[in-house]
Structures are given as structure tokens and as C-alpha cells.
Amino acid sequence: MSEVKKIAVIAGDGIGPEVVGEAIKVLKKTEELFGYKFELEHGLFGGIAIDEKGTPLPQETLDICKNADAVLLGAVGGPKWDNNSKELRPETGLLGIRKALGLFSNIRPAVVFDCLKDASTLKPEVLEGTDLIVVRELTGGIYFGEKFRREGAQGEEAVDTCVYNVTEVERIVRQAFEIAGTRSKRLASVDKANVLETSRLWRETVNRIAPEYPDIELEHVLVDNCAMQLLRRPSSFDVIVTENMFGDILSDEAAMLTGSIGMLSSASLGEGSFGLYEPVHGSAPDIAGQGIANPIATVLSVALMFKLTFGYQEAGDVIERAVKQVLDAGHRTGDIAVDKSKAIGTTAMGDLIVAAMAR
Numbered sequence: 243m244s245e246v247k248k249i250a251v252i253a254g255d256g257i258g259p260e261v262v263g264e265a266i267k268v269l270k271k272t273e274e275l276f277g278y279k280f281e282l283e284h285g286l287f288g289g290i291a292i293d294e295k296g297t298p299l300p301q302e303t304l305d306i307c308k309n310a311d312a313v314l315l316g317a318v319g320g321p322k323w324d325n326n327s328k329e330l331r332p333e334t335g336l337l338g339i340r341k342a343l344g345l346f347s348n349i350r351p352a353v354v355f356d357c358l359k360d361a362s363t364l365k366p367e368v369l370e371g372t373d374l375i376v377v378r379e380l381t382g383g384i385y386f387g388e389k390f391r392r393e394g395a396q397g398e399e400a401v402d403t404c405v406y407n408v409t410e411v412e413r414i415v416r417q418a419f420e421i422a423g424t425r426s427k428r429l430a431s432v433d434k435a436n437v438l439e440t441s442r443l444w445r446e447t448v449n450r451i452a453p454e455y456p457d458i459e460l461e462h463v464l465v466d467n468c469a470m471q472l473l474r475r476p477s478s479f480d481v482i483v484t485e486n487m488f489g490d491i492l493s494d495e496a497a498m499l500t501g502s503i504g505m506l507s508s509a510s511l512g513e514g515s516f517g518l519y520e521p522v523h524g525s526a527p528d529i530a531g532q533g534i535a536n537p538i539a540t541v542l543s544v545a546l547m548f549k550l551t552f553g554y555q556e557a558g559d560v561i562e563r564a565v566k567q568v569l570d571a572g573h574r575t576g577d578i579a580v581d582k583s584k585a586i587g588t589t590a591m592g593d594l595i596v597a598a599m600a601r
């Protein structure tokens with residue numbers, strides 16, 4: 243019998259509660275298979291928290307997260323709240339929770355399942371061997387710099403500032419080198435050092451740290467070129483490390499190598515083992531409430547939680563194997579189905595994954 247692990251569950255808005263519901267079934271199945279004990283504590287977050295508590299990130303939710311060993315997050319936001327005042331914007335909540343929990347490292351694996359190559363817009367031969375990780379800096383850069391409006395000579399102006407300090411760059415870059423060391427030992431550092439001062443500092447820092455990792459093959463790639471190469475030769479990338487906004491954009495692009503954003507899981511980590519796990523996708527207001535969202539990104543996020551926070555390697559493997567088995571058997575949600583008329587719903591996909599889980 244293992245010790246009780248506390249998981250904060252913040253389902254959020256739109257399809258958040260739908261996909262999190264399936265991930266919880268998977269958690270429960272591992273209790274049965276491995277004898278684990280999970281204590282789930284639910285918190286309000288995002289639009290639903292604005293409606294019920296007047297703020298996207300209530301203190302109570304933050305406390306639940308801080309008291310937990312890990313956080314499972316669905317997604318937040320939606321048209322009802324997206325144009326609200328600065329204080330009430332759901333992204334204020336998302337950015338706030340990342341900062342408050344010290345989650346500076348966002349790991350987003352993009353694994354192409356062989357049987358899903360037909361779901362991607364790229365040719366199967368281009369996708370061959372694609373298995374990459376985007377390591378995205380998560381608590382700095384333009385997302386967190388000063389932003390304001392002012393009256394300029396030609397009318398109203400808006401200003402967003404991008405700031406990085408050496409410490410912020412060092413810690414994420416070291417993590418990326420470490421991850422590359424556990425994989426194919428190739429690291430691509432993505433920046434815009436031909437234009438941006440923050441990118442120049444980024445590149446200098448990467449070059450200063452690189453000699454500490456002599457067995458890692460390092461390349462610097464400009465972000466515009468990286469966006470293009472991801473579609474031209476995705477298998478040439480293994481670990482990509484980049485700043486906050488570039489990582490946001492490149493990871494959504496990488497999602498389409500896998501067939502759908504509904505396939506991309508993520509882990510947000512700090513210095514210790516604590517982590518926040520969430521699908522890369524958002525609350526998908528266009529399909530919310532229809533029971534058709536793909537729960538696989540959230541289910542695979544649980545596998546990441548098991549491996550990275552709890553050290554439950556075997557259980558993580560069981561989840562990943564079950565997902566592969568269900569996909570290999572031809573089951574598809576609408577986003578990854580070639581024949582949409584045969585697509586199954588969120589609950590059916592979750593049930594199939596749970597049924598396929600075996601030691």
C-alpha cells in the first residue's frame with residue numbers, strides 16, 4: 243500500500259470538466275491496479291470562479307494547490323469572460339497560478355502515434371520518427387512584463403515589455419539540457435537573437451552553460467525558421483527549449499504533427515517534484531457541452547504526473563500503453579477521426595482507455 247497523494251483538481255471551464263472527468267477515471271483505475279491512494283480536492287478556477295467568487299484565482303483554490311502534491315487542471319476561459327477587465331481575465335488566473343506556484347518550466351511532449359499519421363495534415367513520410375518535447379519558459383518574458391496604454395502622437399498606443407534575467411534563462415536551459423541528456427542528446431535552443439535583446443541574452447546564456455553538457459549536441463534556431471522546420475523535417479528535433487511566447491506558439495504548431503491539439507499533454511514544473519499537469523489545449527468553447535472533446539491530452543497529462551511528480555513510472559507506462567492500444571484498435575474522437583461519422587465521444591474514449599489499462 244502506498245502513501246496517500248494529494249491532487250488538487252481544477253477542472254475550469256468549457257471542455258475542462260469533461261476531459262478532467264475522464265482523467266479522474268484513469269486515476270481511479272490505477273488505485274485499483276497498483277493500490278495507490280489519491281485524495282482529490284476540487285477548486286474553482288477561471289471563468290467559473292469569476293462567476294462564483296468574483297476572481298479567476300480565489301485564494302482558497304491557490305491554498306488547495308499549495309497543499310497538494312500535484313495539480314490536475316482542465317482548461318479555463320471562454321467568450322463570456324475573455325473581454326473582461328484586466329483583473330478578471332481568465333489568463334490573469336492562469337498566469338497568476340503559474341507564477342504563484344513557481345512553475346517556470348513547461349514541458350510539452352509531441353509524440354506522433356503511427357496509427358494517427360493519417361490525422362495529421364503532413365505526409366506520413368515527413369512525420370516518420372517524430373517524437374519531440376517543447377520545453378517552454380513559463381513565468382517570464384512578454385507575458386509578465388509591464389503592459390500599459392498611453393496617448394501617443396498618433397493616438398492611443400499599447401505597450402508590452404519583454405524582460406528576461408539571466409537566472410530565469412539559466413534555470414530553464416539547465417532543465418532542457420538535463421532532459422536532452424535522458425533522450426537523444428540533441429537540444430535546439432530557439433530564439434530571435436537577430437532582433438531581440440532578450441534573445442541575445444538567452445543565446446549568450448545557453449552558450450555559457452553548454453560546456454557543462456559536453457555530450458549534448460546543441461543548435462541555435464531562429465524562431466521563424468523553427469516554425470518552418472517543424473513542418474519540413476519535424477523528426478530532426480528532439481528537445482526544443484525556448485522562451486514563453488515562442489513556446490506557446492510552437493507547441494500548438496507541434497500539436498498538429500500529432501493530429502490534434504487534443505493529443506498534447508503538459509507538465510509545468512518548478513525546482514522540486516511538485517507539478518501542475520494540464521492539456522495544452524484550451525476550453526474549446528466551440529465544442530463544449532457536446533461530449534465530443536478528446537480526453538487523451540488530459541489522460542496523458544496524468545501519465546506525466548505519475549512519472550515526473552510521483553515517480554510512478556510503471557503506472558505512467560500503463561496509461562500510455564492503454565492510449566496506444568485504443569488508438570491502434572481504431573477508436574477516434576472527432577478531432578482525430580478521418581471518417582468523422584465513426585467518431586466516438588469523450589466518455590466512450592475514456593471508458594475504452596480505462597478498460598485497456600492492465601499491468
Ligand SMILES: NC(=O)c1ccc[n+]([C@@H]2O[C@H](COP(=O)([O-])OP(=O)(O)OC[C@H]3O[C@@H](n4cnc5c(N)ncnc54)[C@H](O)[C@@H]3O)[C@@H](O)[C@H]2O)c1
Binds near residue numbers: 261522526528577
Ligand atoms: N491552459 C488553458 O487553460 C488554456 C489554453 C489555451 C487557451 N485557453 C483559453 O481557451 C479559450 C478558447 O481558446 P482557443 O479557441 O483559442 O483554443 P482551444 O485550444 O480551446 O481550441 C482551439 C480549437 O481546437 C479544438 N480543440 C481544443 N481542444 C480539443 C479537444 N480536447 N478535443 C477536440 N478538439 C479540441 C477546439 O474545438 C477549437 O476548434 C480561450 O478563452 C483561451 O484563452 C486556455
Ligand SMILES: CC(C)[C@H](C(=O)O)[C@@H](O)C(=O)O
Binds near residue numbers: 337
Ligand atoms: C490561455 C493562455 C494564457 C495560455 C498561454 O498562452 O500560456 C495558453 O495558450 C497555453 O498554452 O497554456
Ligand SMILES: [Mg+2]
Binds near residue numbers: 490494522
Ligand atoms: Mg497556448
